Amino acid sequence: MKVEIVHDSLALIIYEKTSAEVKARMKALSMLQNRYFYYKMNENMVLGQAELSFIHPFLEELNLRAEEHAFINKSQAILDSQERQNRMRKNAIILMGATLIMTPFAIWGWYNASLAKTEAAMAHKKTEEVKKENEVFRKAITKNGKLKIKRLPPESEGGTAQLEIGYASLFIEGQVKDENGQGLSNAQVFFMGAEVRSDPKGFFKFNLVLHPIDLTKKNIILEVKRKGYIPKEQAIKIQPKLKLNIALEKVEE
Amino acid sequence: MVKQIKSPFKFLDAYDQSDRDIFFGREQETQELYDRLFETNVVLLYGASGTGKTSLINCGLGNEFRASDWLPIFIRRRDHIMQSIKQELDRHAVRKLPEESNSIHLLHSLYLDYYKPIYLIFDQFEEIFILGSRKEQEDFFELLYQIEERDLNVKIIISMREEYIAQLSEFENIYPSLWDNRLRIERMSLKNLQGVILNTLKAFKIEVQDKEELLQKMIEKVKGKDKQVDLATLQVYLDRLYRLDVERRGAEDRPIRFDMELLKKSGNLENVMAFFLEEQLRQLEKELQNEMGVSEKGIPMDILFTMVTDNGTKQAVELDNVKKELKRAKNIDPKVVDFCISRFKEMRILRELNE
Numbered sequence: 001m002k003v004e005i006v007h008d009s010l011a012l013i014i015y016e017k018t019s020a021e022v023k024a025r026m027k028a029l030s031m032l033q034n035r036y037f038y039y040k041m042n043e044n045m046v047l048g049q050a051e052l053s054f055i056h057p058f059l060e061e062l063n064l065r066a067e068e069h070a071f072i073n074k075s076q077a078i079l080d081s082q083e084r085q086n087r088m089r090k091n092a093i094i095l096m097g098a099t100l101i102m103t104p105f106a107i108w109g110w111y112n113a114s115l116a117k118t119e120a121a122m123a124h125k126k127t128e129e130v131k132k133e134n135e136v137f138r139k140a141i142t143k144n145g146k147l148k149i150k151r152l153p154p155e156s157e158g159g160t161a162q163l164e165i166g167y168a169s170l171f172i173e174g175q176v177k178d179e180n181g182q183g184l185s186n187a188q189v190f191f192m193g194a195e196v197r198s199d200p201k202g203f204f205k206f207n208l209v210l211h212p213i214d215l216t217k218k219n220i221i222l223e224v225k226r227k228g229y230i231p232k233e234q235a236i237k238i239q240p241k242l243k244l245n246i247a248l249e250k251v252e253e
Numbered sequence: 254m255v256k257q258i259k260s261p262f263k264f265l266d267a268y269d270q271s272d273r274d275i276f277f278g279r280e281q282e283t284q285e286l287y288d289r290l291f292e293t294n295v296v297l298l299y300g301a302s303g304t305g306k307t308s309l310i311n312c313g314l315g316n317e318f319r320a321s322d323w324l325p326i327f328i329r330r331r332d333h334i335m336q337s338i339k340q341e342l343d344r345h346a347v348r349k350l351p352e353e354s355n356s357i358h359l360l361h362s363l364y365l366d367y368y369k370p371i372y373l374i375f376d377q378f379e380e381i382f383i384l385g386s387r388k389e390q391e392d393f394f395e396l397l398y399q400i401e402e403r404d405l406n407v408k409i410i411i412s413m414r415e416e417y418i419a420q421l422s423e424f425e426n427i428y429p430s431l432w433d434n435r436l437r438i439e440r441m442s443l444k445n446l447q448g449v450i451l452n453t454l455k456a457f458k459i460e461v462q463d464k465e466e467l468l469q470k471m472i473e474k475v476k477g478k479d480k481q482v483d484l485a486t487l488q489v490y491l492d493r494l495y496r497l498d499v500e501r502r503g504a505e506d507r508p509i510r511f512d513m514e515l516l517k518k519s520g521n522l523e524n525v526m527a528f529f530l531e532e533q534l535r536q537l538e539k540e541l542q543n544e545m546g547v548s549e550k551g552i553p554m555d556i557l558f559t560m561v562t563d564n565g566t567k568q569a570v571e572l573d574n575v576k577k578e579l580k581r582a583k584n585i586d587p588k589v590v591d592f593c594i595s596r597f598k599e600m601r602i603l604r605e606l607n608e
Contacts, residue, residue, distance in 0.1 A: 015565035
């Protein structure tokens with residue numbers, strides 16, 4: 001036998017008289033039954049997270065059938081599995097992202113570390129060289145009393161020794177001649193990286209400041225070149241003043 | 254005492270053909286519906302709940318036709334509209350056709366049985382949208398289309414709540430005629446309402462004192478939150494006044510009388526319907542305790558609640574299912590349910606759907 005309430009207005013009153021909780025429970029049941037109906041047609045149509053959360057508080061009171069419980073449990077299991085996969089995917093992405101972000105920093109850090117190491121090594125080498133120079137210079141002073149030096153200050157902060165060394169002055173003058181003994185103009189004279197040109201009569205002069213390490217060398221090469229003549233090198237013994245005469249031979253045609 | 258007094262008012266029931274002499278206020282709508290059915294083969298009748306659509310068809314239209322003019326077949330969806338159509342057609346059939354016959358064959362045969370135009374009247378049609386599947390809806394409109402195509406001597410009236418008519422638009426491509434032939438039932442005007450009250454009281458030989466003031470106050474009392482009057486609520490209220498005067502009259506030999514004093518006695522009712530329901534539930538719980546030894550409160554409400562959708566509308570239920578569910582969910586004895594259902598029917602809160 002089918003029965004019904006005689007009028008909608010009465011049904012509405014009955015509905016309104018019920019508590020909000022009962023109404024919510026009713027909506028939950030109605031939703032579940034509706035979704036179960038579609039699930040029977042297509043097993044992919046399981047409940048989503050929002051729906052499961054909505055039903056959950058009423059599970060005990062609803063007194064569901066076994067198949068409805070199974071439907072809820074299956075939906076929850078699928079959701080849990082999806083969440084696990086999402087978590088793993090997320091972790092992998094975070095790891096990759098972190099690696100991508102950190103790699104340039106790591107490279108930069110390594111580069112800086114290498115640079116620092118190199119600089120440290122260079123600074124150390126420089127310190128050693130300076131010490132060596134100083135030792136040499138000290139010896140130079142002993143050998144040649146005419147050179148003046150300044151005392152070395154203590155090493156400064158940063159580990160690099162700052163040195164003040166008294167450089168030696170060297171004055172060289174001379175004349176470039178041809179094979180006939182005539183002065184050769186515009187000849188290039190190279191000495192210790194410096195260059196001068198001879199004047200119209202072939203005269204030249206250098207006023208150089210030498211590094212102490214160079215002073216330790218016995219001979220330094222002087223080179224002369226002129227177009228049409230064979231270039232000439234001459235070993236020079238270091239003296240404070242030098243006067244040189246250099247003869248160039250013509251290039252045979 | 255509530256059990257014994259039987260008032261003449263329709264209360265929550267719809268007017269039927271036999272209520273011709275007490276059906277007032279819808280003369281114009283009745284004529285309009287009648288005229289439309291001569292112009293077209295399908296009419297969509299819609300309006301708010303409580304505007305009296307079912308009464309208009311059953312009583313208003315029903316009394317416009319002579320019995321020889323029409324064969325009305327009232328169809329409710331029940332479990333499935335297509336099954337219900339076949340069941341009703343079969344029930345009316347003189348010559349019974351094989352079970353596998355489709356509705357078109359049944360309609361053909363039914364016409365030949367009676368030689369009268371068949372009027373298929375689908376009442377509470379919104380149930381197809383509340384409870385029916387998409388397939389069911391499509392099958393139904395396809396049938397309407399077939400009926401029109403084959404030019405069968407069939408007229409169709411679809412009566413539904415206006416909140417659901419938008420859902421018809423989805424089926425316009427299958428059956429375009431429906432929307433073109435619609436008739437809206439408006440809420441009754443104040444003037445008509447006063448006429449309905451006065452004519453109804455007169456028909457029941459109820460005396461009325463302080464007519465103007467009384468009518469005004471009555472209508473004020475039954476107005477809902479939307480300031481409109483629900484005809485069912487009006488009936489419940491008139492029923493209540495009737496019962497109050499029966500109590501007031503006691504043994505006095507006089508006709509029932511409605512006056513300002515009676516109105517004051519009825520109190521300030523927030524909601525006539527809610528008050529009525531509370532009264533009935535209180536009564537029923539007392540009876541459950543006294544006659545069945547059940548002290549637990551709330552059982553009648555639990556039963557009624559199974560017949561309400563989560564939209565707050567009524568839904569027909571299979572009694573056996575209700576008993577099983579309530580036993581499972583709330584451990585309510587099926588005998589208690591039977592008792593309550595029987596009393597609800599007497600109180601005119603529930604009705605049995607005719608099979």
